[in-house]
Amino acid sequence: MEKLKKIFKEKSEQQNIKLKTLLKEHGEKNIGEVQLAQIYQGMRGITGMIYETSLLDSQEGIRFRGYSIPELREKLPKIKGGTEPLPEGLFYLLVTGEIPSQQDVEMLSKDWFERSKKTPKQVFTAIDAFPNDSHPMTMFIAGIVAAQPQSVFAQKYSEGLNKKDYWEYVFEDSMTLIAQLPVIAAYVFRKKYHGGKKIEPKEGLDWSANFTKMLGIENDGFTKLMRLYLTIHADHEGGNVSAHAVHLVGSALSDPYLSFAAGMAGLAGPLHGLANQEVIKWIFEMQESIGSKTPSKEQIEEYVKKTISEGKVVPGYGHAVLRKTDPRFTAQMEFAKEHMPDDELVNTVWRIYECVPPILESLGKIKNPWPNVDAHSGALLLHYGMKEYDFYTVLFGVSRALGVLAAQVWARGLGFPLERPKSLTSEKVFAWIEGKEKL
Numbered sequence: 001m002e003k004l005k006k007i008f009k010e011k012s013e014q015q016n017i018k019l020k021t022l023l024k025e026h027g028e029k030n031i032g033e034v035q036l037a038q039i040y041q042g043m044r045g046i047t048g049m050i051y052e053t054s055l056l057d058s059q060e061g062i063r064f065r066g067y068s069i070p071e072l073r074e075k076l077p078k079i080k081g082g083t084e085p086l087p088e089g090l091f092y093l094l095v096t097g098e099i100p101s102q103q104d105v106e107m108l109s110k111d112w113f114e115r116s117k118k119t120p121k122q123v124f125t126a127i128d129a130f131p132n133d134s135h136p137m138t139m140f141i142a143g144i145v146a147a148q149p150q151s152v153f154a155q156k157y158s159e160g161l162n163k164k165d166y167w168e169y170v171f172e173d174s175m176t177l178i179a180q181l182p183v184i185a186a187y188v189f190r191k192k193y194h195g196g197k198k199i200e201p202k203e204g205l206d207w208s209a210n211f212t213k214m215l216g217i218e219n220d221g222f223t224k225l226m227r228l229y230l231t232i233h234a235d236h237e238g239g240n241v242s243a244h245a246v247h248l249v250g251s252a253l254s255d256p257y258l259s260f261a262a263g264m265a266g267l268a269g270p271l272h273g274l275a276n277q278e279v280i281k282w283i284f285e286m287q288e289s290i291g292s293k294t295p296s297k298e299q300i301e302e303y304v305k306k307t308i309s310e311g312k313v314v315p316g317y318g319h320a321v322l323r324k325t326d327p328r329f330t331a332q333m334e335f336a337k338e339h340m341p342d343d344e345l346v347n348t349v350w351r352i353y354e355c356v357p358p359i360l361e362s363l364g365k366i367k368n369p370w371p372n373v374d375a376h377s378g379a380l381l382l383h384y385g386m387k388e389y390d391f392y393t394v395l396f397g398v399s400r401a402l403g404v405l406a407a408q409v410w411a412r413g414l415g416f417p418l419e420r421p422k423s424l425t426s427e428k429v430f431a432w433i434e435g436k437e438k439l
């Protein structure tokens, strides 16, 4: 791992020098105005932080270090004879800004395998302590928190750590946590649905292949899907709930275990990562209500209208920043067209895609009627036999670690301070509007 650290050290030192000059020469420039409505509406459109690993364009979608998803599917290393990128390569790219070689990703697979074997025992005890009807995200977060006592950052900080060295121990913790997350996630799966029968990882497998092995779903197609899935869910710039929560909590110098657990608590919300389970639940409810596994366009349209009339959202549609079909949806659709074009549920997802946008658009209030990443993923997972849909957000969480923890290493490398924006009360706002008080 010395190579990765060496590249990061050089790059972050150069970036630190550039940023000092930038702030000295341009620090007083305005980059936007904040309207009163925006602070009441979830801070939409307010640019308020630097997050180095990815950038979201509302029309084009996500770019990881400047690369789009189709570009990464082509450029990132794959296993021999493989078609999908290895998520190890994405992590390398996010940390260094460089496309890794085959050898670089193999080094990461090996390093993560070694670290995965050292998952602390209390992780399993903590997960075991939950009743089986607990949500998998709750158990997953508990497992992450139970792994925290091994934090090197927390240990070194308590001994007295120079701020220049923060990044190195945050990197160390991030590597260990990423390596152990598939173990934690797989154990949640085995405990909740398979009587707690744990499956050990195997030397020589990549991160995704070991994950599917530990889940107990050993199928080449599923592993191929996981490599794509774990790559495309990794990062979506800094303002989404999970990334922002990790960024915020990390800014208090809480270690990567604690800050990542905070991010996962955010991902577990139905308007964010839980939407992938909600999509499948909604489709199953629709099939049941209609009495058909293959509802027609007209039947879907009617059900969509019913959902909206009941004051509910159509899960998997809409986005706070994107204004076009999510390229993560498109990547999954392309995968499905290649590997399962005749799957009934996948075809239903595609029919829903034809029906939902015009209906949402006709409401006249929704800013993005197009599908997001969560609209497609469940149908792919079900195709390979993963029917336990309340587990889907855990898969999202395992992937998200790659982005938010790479970003955390950068945040500490660049010495970002405690995040602490100003808030107001409505009383203060009214007094300001009436000219009685200044803001």
Ligand code: CMX
Binding pocket: 044, 240, 270, 271, 272, 273, 275, 308, 312, 313, 314, 315, 316, 317, 318, 319, 320, 321, 360, 365, 366, 367, 368, 372, 373, 374
């Ligand atoms: N179905 C029905 N109504 C929707 C909707 C949807 N899918 N998406 C937005 N709307 C409604 C909003 O509830 C809001 O209604 P009110 O004015 O009555 O409150 C109105 O349209 C305007 O919302 P918006 O500005 O277009 O969207 P926001 O930025 O406020 O919210 C999001 C974005 C994702 C929370 C929202 O689109 C949504 O709830 N989608 C469904 C849940 C989902 O798929 N979430 C996953 C997002 C991706 C991820 O993070 O994983």
